[in-house]
Structures are given as structure tokens and as C-alpha cells.
Amino acid sequence: MNGIIYNIAEAILAGTAFSLTIQAMVGSKSRLKPSRFLPYLSLTILGYLFLEWVPMLAVRVVFWALIVTLLVILFYHMADIKNMLYLSAFILLNIAGVVALNLFKAHYVPLLKNSRLEWLIGLLGVAILAALCALFLLSWNFFSRNSLRKLYRVLYKKLANTPPSLYVRLTLVLMFVMSVIGLIWIYRGILDKDRFSLYIPFLLLPVLNLFGYLLYKLAIRNKIKLEEQKEKYDQLLIYTGIIEKLTKDVRAFRHDYNNILLTLRSYIEQNDIEGLKTYYNREILKNQSVVLNENSVFLYIEYIKCVPLKGLLTTAFQRALERDIQVSVSIDDYLDETGMQAIDLCRIMGIFLDNAIEAARDSQDKVISLSVTRNEDRDVSIVVANSFTDKPKMNLLFEEGYTTKGNGRGTGLATLKAILEQYEHVTLNTVIENGFFIQELNISSACRE
Amino acid sequence: MEENNRIYIVEDDKQISEQIKSCVGEYLAAHRLRWGVRTVTDRFDSVVDEIETGPDVLNVYFLDIILGDASNGLKLAQKIRNKDTYGYIVFITSHMEFAFPAIQYKIRALDYILKGDEEIKRKIFQCMDTIRRETSVKNDEQREQTILIRTSGTDFIIPIKDIIYFETNTAKRSIILHTSDKSIEFRDTLDELQKNLDSLFYRCHRSFLINLRHVRSISKDRSDLHVTLSCGYKCLISPRYLKGLLRYERYHL
Numbered sequence: 124m125n126g127i128i129y130n131i132a133e134a135i136l137a138g139t140a141f142s143l144t145i146q147a148m149v150g151s152k153s154r155l156k157p158s159r160f161l162p163y164l165s166l167t168i169l170g171y172l173f174l175e176w177v178p179m180l181a182v183r184v185v186f187w188a189l190i191v192t193l194l195v196i197l198f199y200h201m202a203d204i205k206n207m208l209y210l211s212a213f214i215l216l217n218i219a220g221v222v223a224l225n226l227f228k229a230h231y232v233p234l235l236k237n238s239r240l241e242w243l244i245g246l247l248g249v250a251i252l253a254a255l256c257a258l259f260l261l262s263w264n265f266f267s268r269n270s271l272r273k274l275y276r277v278l279y280k281k282l283a284n285t286p287p288s289l290y291v292r293l294t295l296v297l298m299f300v301m302s303v304i305g306l307i308w309i310y311r312g313i314l315d316k317d318r319f320s321l322y323i324p325f326l327l328l329p330v331l332n333l334f335g336y337l338l339y340k341l342a343i344r345n346k347i348k349l350e351e352q353k354e355k356y357d358q359l360l361i362y363t364g365i366i367e368k369l370t371k372d373v374r375a376f377r378h379d380y381n382n383i384l385l386t387l388r389s390y391i392e393q394n395d396i397e398g399l400k401t402y403y404n405r406e407i408l409k410n411q412s413v414v415l416n417e418n419s420v421f422l423y424i425e426y427i428k429c430v431p432l433k434g435l436l437t438t439a440f441q442r443a444l445e446r447d448i449q450v451s452v453s454i455d456d457y458l459d460e461t462g463m464q465a466i467d468l469c470r471i472m473g474i475f476l477d478n479a480i481e482a483a484r485d486s487q488d489k490v491i492s493l494s495v496t497r498n499e500d501r502d503v504s505i506v507v508a509n510s511f512t513d514k515p516k517m518n519l520l521f522e523e524g525y526t527t528k529g530n531g532r533g534t535g536l537a538t539l540k541a542i543l544e545q546y547e548h549v550t551l552n553t554v555i556e557n558g559f560f561i562q563e564l565n566i567s568s569a570c571r572e
Numbered sequence: 573m574e575e576n577n578r579i580y581i582v583e584d585d586k587q588i589s590e591q592i593k594s595c596v597g598e599y600l601a602a603h604r605l606r607w608g609v610r611t612v613t614d615r616f617d618s619v620v621d622e623i624e625t626g627p628d629v630l631n632v633y634f635l636d637i638i639l640g641d642a643s644n645g646l647k648l649a650q651k652i653r654n655k656d657t658y659g660y661i662v663f664i665t666s667h668m669e670f671a672f673p674a675i676q677y678k679i680r681a682l683d684y685i686l687k688g689d690e691e692i693k694r695k696i697f698q699c700m701d702t703i704r705r706e707t708s709v710k711n712d713e714q715r716e717q718t719i720l721i722r723t724s725g726t727d728f729i730i731p732i733k734d735i736i737y738f739e740t741n742t743a744k745r746s747i748i749l750h751t752s753d754k755s756i757e758f759r760d761t762l763d764e765l766q767k768n769l770d771s772l773f774y775r776c777h778r779s780f781l782i783n784l785r786h787v788r789s790i791s792k793d794r795s796d797l798h799v800t801l802s803c804g805y806k807c808l809i810s811p812r813y814l815k816g817l818l819r820y821e822r823y824h825l
Binding site for chain 1: 644650671672673674677724725726743746751753756803805
């Protein structure tokens, strides 16, 4: 009779842990929905009970193979660091269940002669278990106390921000410890011969865990690579387009230049110095300044080493010049590694320049100026300044939906803020000064290494 | 005290350098000022070592933004700015297309003078007038209290009375200072800041330190506790800090 109660208790414990894990992996971080939760729970409990009363090894193996396959599939699709934590918690909950049950069992057989050592190992297991359970619960904001949440954030951020290699190493160590503890209890299970096969999956789980994680990494890396390639290709297209346009401009200019020379000759032949003067001042000086200006802007592009950013700046300048905006650029050093993802830097610069062009176009002076400087500590500072007509309201600037440009267009700066939240070493200053709206992005070198 | 003031003219073109020097000399003579004038036409980096700074020293720099090949004027300006936080920098440039608005902000330059401009003298006088006006206020008994904010990029000198509030950016553990026309992000803690500010700064919430000079109205609705500051900024109030805020309101608003 006692045996049946223990079996049912173990089944419920394992079932709960398993369903919690699945629930966590399938999504819905914030709330447990019974509709999703119950099927897994009942399935697992039934499975356990089934195994208890059908002692055939082959059937058990098939049952566990099914669960394992399910886990692999889940991992392949949605494994990430958080899920790893859930899974670890799952494993440990199970081990704890075994520990608890075995402690109460009548046919308890000490594994080691030294019972104190055994107790220590047991305690170690429980300590790790407690830590992981805490993380597990905290991830659902189970505790609302600030200190605990902070602890979770720090721990979780640490895990999430460390490069995969280190994380994999950490996981391995953790898994190893868990496997050792698990093994001991499984060994105990061997003594209780009927229940042995029940514990095999626990032995396998750490391995599967790692396997799934690696698979996931591989998939993600391929995906990122593809995306990067596509992005580079797109940028290249834009870039070549611009170069084509520039060549066309040069050709057109040469054509104009010939015409100008011809006109000049006609003035000279007629000795019309006054006409020559007015023509020179009116036509040539004006054209020259435009051409020079354009050149100086694009000359700086070579300092930018990040190809997508190069493309973005070129298009933006081109767009600005087409709108009769005076663009001036000063870049005092090569801009290469910033510690920011190229895509994020490009998005930020895109938002800066889009806003600047839009505001400058409607302003009286029509001026945009960009400077990239790098100080002795190798901190990079990017400044975009533009003239404007409607002074933006500083208190609303970063609110979703705020814009000086009419309805439905004010998402830029809110997005910008969201991007910047990810980078602790990047700060943003926004200043209205001397009639210019100025955005300064500071990328400190401190965290780059 | 006035003898400590110095004007540096850093320019590799001797002719321009002389022209500026004579304009400055004329201005100083006209106003009976005894400021030192130093012209530098080569080995520009040595200027940085020469600079003396201190509470009663005022330095003014007329600085060519493009200096030969070896020494970039902008880099020099940055070095000078790093050493002399409160000095005045006026750029000399021949390029209109130079990214002046951005650079001016970056270096906190006062203004710029165009080489070959016919009104160069008027422009210099104008700059000197501005400098004298600002520094005479500074030397006054009731001089404006300012705070120096060092961000990872530009440094800012902000008058205390202009600060509307500080807020913590929880996700990044940084502080954002808000004024009517600036929002500046830097690394510090609200506790540290409050120590260095006067008693008119009140911590009304874990994430907000407000300047009581700018309080416009307080919403006491328990479900929506907030204080409205100048320029329409809104900050949350913690219930346990509400009392202190109301006490202030009773006496001063």
C-alpha cells in the first residue's frame, strides 16, 4: 500500500516538474495556463503509473524514447539560455523527488559506508537545487521583492551576456555536478531493481541538454550569417548605385565644363570683361561651391570601416544634398570596431540622419553637420547637428508617437531608446543649442574588450 | 587677478596670426585690460603643457582648426578642452563647409572666425565682449552656481537652477539629467548627486531626483501620484516621499 502512495507521489512530483518545463519552453513566460499545463501533467502522471504497473523494460524504453524525442525537438526549435535554466530545474526537481522518496523508503540501502559523506553529497544536491529553483521561480517574477529580483537580474544578465563558449563551459560544469549526484541516486535505484529504467533518462538529459543547445547555436549562427550576407549585399547595391550616380554627375559636369569654357572664350573674343565678370560670378562660382562641397562630404566616407554604415551615410548625404541641404562632415579618425552590432549602429545613425534631414529640409538655414571624433581613451563620439524650425519638446521627444512632423511618424526616437537599452557602454545626449538640434552618441571603449 | 588671464593665438599662417593679434591688442587697449597674449605658430602641441588653469585664471584660445599635417587642430582643441574645462575657444577656419555646428558643440567652442573675412575685427570684438560679459557675471558675488557633468563624450557645465530633474535609466544603470533643452546621460548615482547639490533637490522616488524650483503641480491622487515640473516633465512620487514634498509645497508654492 505504501509503495503505491510513494509511486503516485513521485509521479505527481515528476509530472509537475516536467509540465512546468514544457510550459516554459513552449512560451508564455508570464502566466501558467491550466489549459496548456494540464495535458502535460496528466500525460506524465499516467506515464509514470503505467511504468509502475507494466514492468517490461522494452515498454519503458519506448516511453522514455518518446519523451526524449519530444525534448530534442523542443530544444531544436526554442532552446535558449532561459530554457536551459528551466530544464536544469526540471532535472534537479526530479532528483530531489528521488532523494525524498528514497529517504522514506523502507528498503533504504546506504550506498557508501560513510554515511556522513553521503549526507554531504545529498546536501550539495539540495543546495544547487535550491539555487536553480530560486532562479526558476524568479524568472516568473514569483517574488516581487526588489532585492531578489535584482539578484535574478544580475545572475541572469551575467549568463545572458557571457559569450557562448564560457556559458557552455559553465553549463557543462553544472551538468557534470548534477550528473554525479544523479548517478548516485540512480545507482541506488539499481538496488531497487524494478525502478532502474525510470532513472535512465535523467542520466541522458544533461547530454541531451548540451546537444540541443549546440544544435540551436548552429541554427542561429547559420541564420545570422545569411542575414548578414543579405544585408551586405543590399548595402553594396546601394553603394554601387551611388557611385554610378556620382560618375554620371562627373560626366555631366565635364560636359558643362566644356560648355563653360566655350562661353568664356566667346566673352574673351569679344573683349567683354564686364559680361565675363558677371558670368563668372553668377555661374561658375556657384557651381564650383556645390561640387567642392559634395566632394568633401564623400571624401570622409573612406574613414568609415563598417561597410553597411558607409552605405547608409552615403545614401543619407546624397538624399540631403538632393534636398538642397548643406551637409558638412568631419571625421578625425578611422571608425572601425565600436563594440556595437553593425545593424544597431546603422539603425541609430539612420534614425539620427532621417530626423536631421527632415528637420533641416523644412528649416531656413538647411544645415546638417556630422562629426565623428575619437579621444585618447579611444571613446568614439558621433555628433549629428541640424537646423530646425519647430523646436521639439524635450519632455516628449522619446515618447512613442511624438513627432513634429504630423501624425503617425514618431517612432524613430522611441526605437532608438529601445536599442540603446541593450548597450551599457553607449550613452546618448540630446541638446538644443545655438539654434541647432544636436544628438550625441557616445560609445565608450571601456566594455569593448 | 586680471593679469592671470591669457589669450592664446594658435595659427600657422603668420599673416593671419598677426592680424588677430593686432585686433585683440586693440580691444585690450580700448578696454584697459592687462591680459597676456601668446601667439603660437609652430609646435602646437606644446601649448597644452603651457596652459595654466585655476579658479581665477581665464584662458581664451583663438585656434586654427586645420593646422598643417602633423597636428590636427581639432585634436589639439580636444586636448585643450580636456585640460581647461572653463576656457573659451574660438575657432579660426577657412572652410565654410567644415562641420562647425557639430564641432562647436563637441568642443564647446564660443564661435568661429572665417579667414579672410572683412569683418574679422568686428567678430573678434564680439567674441571678446561675450567673454567679458560672461566672466564678469562669474566673478560677481552672486555668481551662478553650476555643476560640471562629465559624460563619456562631451563635458557640460550646467547652471544648477536650470536642472529640472535627474532620473535613473534602470536598464543601463546610468543617470539622465533633464533641462529645458538638454537631456544628458552619464554615470553616477542619485545618492552621490544629491550629496553635492543644494537642499532644493528632493528625492521623490527611487528613480527621480527633482529640482524643487521647477515644481509646477503635484497630483495627490493615490492611484496616480506624480509631480509636474517645468516644460511639462512628469515624475512619479513614492507614497512615502509624498509628505516631504507636500511640506515643501505648503511653504513655497
